[in-house]
Amino acid sequence: MQDNIETLKKLEDSDFHGFTELNLSCPNVVGKPQVAYDFELTEKILTEVFSFFTKPLGVKLPPYFDPAHFDQMATILNKFPLVFVNAINSVGNGLIIDPEKEQVVIKPKEGFGGIGGEYIKPTALANVHAFYQRLNPTIQIIGTGGIVSGQDAFEHILCGASMLQIGTQLYKEGPLVFDRVLSELEAIMNTKGYTNIEQFRGKLKTFGE
Numbered sequence: 001m002q003d004n005i006e007t008l009k010k011l012e013d014s015d016f017h018g019f020t021e022l023n024l025s026c027p028n029v030v031g032k033p034q035v036a037y038d039f040e041l042t043e044k045i046l047t048e049v050f051s052f053f054t055k056p057l058g059v060k061l062p063p064y065f066d067p068a069h070f071d072q073m074a075t076i077l078n079k080f081p082l083v084f085v086n087a088i089n090s091v092g093n094g095l096i097i098d099p100e101k102e103q104v105v106i107k108p109k110e111g112f113g114g115i116g117g118e119y120i121k122p123t124a125l126a127n128v129h130a131f132y133q134r135l136n137p138t139i140q141i142i143g144t145g146g147i148v149s150g151q152d153a154f155e156h157i158l159c160g161a162s163m164l165q166i167g168t169q170l171y172k173e174g175p176l177v178f179d180r181v182l183s184e185l186e187a188i189m190n191t192k193g194y195t196n197i198e199q200f201r202g203k204l205k206t207f208g209e
């Protein structure tokens, strides 16, 4: 985290005026836990960052799996002038196994690694929607996780995402993925008569209580 603070200090002193994303959620650093699973440490770091950083800043979050954790993290994030939250980073420390070789498929951390792609879409959608319901409306949400098609993009926006990120499918398909997903999203919007994402963003329906 000290590296991140030093980098942010350099950015603050530079001519850079774009958006900066602070990664609180890398699951692949050997021997280091994910910062955003430690609520006290997260608040301490954000307090230090906002003591000097004045440019537009957002954070990348790991997935949470419990409403109490959504509540606790949102309460912390709402104390700071963040412009966005990116949910979610990989689902940490899964194992993919090759049954022929009876072996893990990647070398670092004895095969334990962050999981992305279609497996993680339900968890990603839950995190986007839970934070959409809890964060100050000034904090926009980047929906990330399991976006392969325009329908996945549509679902993320229904859950409240204002922007989207594609990781695994970009790795598999290359940069043409963006045009394909966009045209599939536009086709869904045309069928439904939407001309702007604000017409359905965050408007996920439930069955009521």
Ligand SMILES: Cc1cc2nc3c(=O)[nH]c(=O)nc-3n(C[C@H](O)[C@H](O)[C@H](O)COP(=O)(O)O)c2cc1C
Residues within 6 Å of the ligand: 023, 026, 060, 088, 089, 090, 115, 116, 117, 118, 120, 144, 145, 146, 147, 165, 166, 167, 168, 169, 171
């Ligand atoms: C090859 C690869 C490298 C990644 N590296 C980073 C990284 O450096 N920082 C980060 O915040 N997330 C990283 N991620 C996680 C993605 O940004 C994304 O949060 C996650 O994979 C879920 O999205 P997806 O289902 O579209 O892959 C990486 C993902 C992949 C597949």
